[in-house]
Amino acid sequence: MLTHIAISFIFFNICYGFFNNNILKRNIFKMSSSDNPPELWKLLSRNLKNTARDWFINRAERVGIDWNGLVLENKKDMQKLKELYNSSSDPNMIYPSYYTQPFHGYDTGNLNWDAALEGEAATLSMAVNYWKEANPVKTQDWLRYNVTNNIKNYIHENTPHLETNNILDVGCSVGISTEFLYKTFREAENVNGLDLSPFFVAMAKLRAEKFDFPIKYFHKNAEVMNNIHDNSYEVVVCNFIFHELPEQATINIIKEVNRILKPGGIIAIVDLNPKVVNDNLLLSKFRKWAFEVTEPHIYGYYKRDLKKLLEDNLFLNVQTTRNDPINTIWMGIKLDTVLSIDQPKKSEKNEETINIYSPQRKMLMDYA
Numbered sequence: 001m002l003t004h005i006a007i008s009f010i011f012f013n014i015c016y017g018f019f020n021n022n023i024l025k026r027n028i029f030k031m032s033s034s035d036n037p038p039e040l041w042k043l044l045s046r047n048l049k050n051t052a053r054d055w056f057i058n059r060a061e062r063v064g065i066d067w068n069g070l071v072l073e074n075k076k077d078m079q080k081l082k083e084l085y086n087s088s089s090d091p092n093m094i095y096p097s098y099y100t101q102p103f104h105g106y107d108t109g110n111l112n113w114d115a116a117l118e119g120e121a122a123t124l125s126m127a128v129n130y131w132k133e134a135n136p137v138k139t140q141d142w143l144r145y146n147v148t149n150n151i152k153n154y155i156h157e158n159t160p161h162l163e164t165n166n167i168l169d170v171g172c173s174v175g176i177s178t179e180f181l182y183k184t185f186r187e188a189e190n191v192n193g194l195d196l197s198p199f200f201v202a203m204a205k206l207r208a209e210k211f212d213f214p215i216k217y218f219h220k221n222a223e224v225m226n227n228i229h230d231n232s233y234e235v236v237v238c239n240f241i242f243h244e245l246p247e248q249a250t251i252n253i254i255k256e257v258n259r260i261l262k263p264g265g266i267i268a269i270v271d272l273n274p275k276v277v278n279d280n281l282l283l284s285k286f287r288k289w290a291f292e293v294t295e296p297h298i299y300g301y302y303k304r305d306l307k308k309l310l311e312d313n314l315f316l317n318v319q320t321t322r323n324d325p326i327n328t329i330w331m332g333i334k335l336d337t338v339l340s341i342d343q344p345k346k347s348e349k350n351e352e353t354i355n356i357y358s359p360q361r362k363m364l365m366d367y368a
């Protein structure tokens with residue numbers, strides 16, 4: 001056992017040293033334009049994913065998240081989960097190759113029960129290090145309510161007459177981001193979520209039943225949102241999905257969101273600020289590495305200009321707002337051809353603004 005740990009430790013250090021080598025990084029960047037991650041990433045990821053995963057779980061437990069307890073609690077509902085899986089998964093779904101890569105330390109990515117059972121604990125641990133000396137429930141609340149406040153503020157400033165009756169969460173995972181949308185847009189008639197993992201959709205549905213949320217969830221590929229009509233939603237939010245996508249899938253989803261939005265409706269993309277993460281401005285080197293080794297499409301994401309992609313795909317008044325120490329929101333309005341005279345023009349705000357509403361504003365500003 002000790003020998004095994006020692007060998008893993010030495011192997012880890014060699015690879016970690018390599019991985020932080022700039023020449024190696026440049027080569028990974030060069031190779032990472034396809035739907036599949038580069039061979040070198042696959043090699044590192046295969047050998048080190050368990051170390052990275054253990055590190056994430058230990059970190060979560062250290063800040064008081066009862067990872068195993070939450071998983072065991074979810075496991076008690078396995079029978080119900082399987083029924084929900086059978087009744088909601090699309091048997092004709094064809095999974096794109098970028099999606100069937102190992103993700104987050106799971107060999108079958110998001111397509112397995114373990115990832116769904118651990119979804120709640122993993123989501124809770126997302127923001128634990130964003131703010132000092134705060135518990136995971138608080139940091140999750142701050143992160144999520146900053147998102148909804150930023151969306152509301154953008155609507156108020158840019159399209160105040162928009163009635164937010166229909167809201168969609170794209171890439172909703174086990175439903176936690178959708179639940180926060182439901183809790184803050186209480187006036188909405190429909191709050192829906194969709195995800196490509198039928199395991200996650202089953203878990204999201206179970207949570208909606210348990211907590212009595214009238215949210216509807218669908219198993220769909222966001223690149224082709226079959227059976228969702230044109231002009232259906234006023235607000236579409238994509239929470240933390242874009243860093244998991246290659247370029248073409250990103251463009252396909254932006255176009256598809258434009259199709260299903262009502263004219264004058266808004267898109268909000270919440271995700272890592274590529275510069276903050278890639279330039280290592282806030283994360284420790286180890287944390288950055290442990291994250292990257294479980295994310296097959298992250299290097300392409302660092303290079304992407306989401307503001308430009310939104311503008312290229314007919315979104316107006318695109319604004320970039322810092323949501324918290326690590327994440328940014330890109331928001332834009334779907335061109336309203338009928339009211340085009342009153343359309344907001346291209347945003348004059350090129351700089352990222354900082355709108356962080358959490359009580360720890362001062363502390364956040366120190367970070368930013």
Ligand SMILES: C[S@@+](CC[C@H](N)C(=O)[O-])C[C@H]1O[C@@H](n2cnc3c(N)ncnc32)[C@H](O)[C@@H]1O
Pocket residue numbers: 099110123170171172173174176177194195196197200220221222223238239240241244245249
């Ligand atoms: C990091 S999770 C985001 C979870 C959730 N939105 C949140 O904020 O907690 C990204 C999600 O995007 C989903 N996803 C990735 N590609 C997708 C696609 N093409 N269509 C639909 N969902 C997709 C994944 O299955 C995963 O659940």
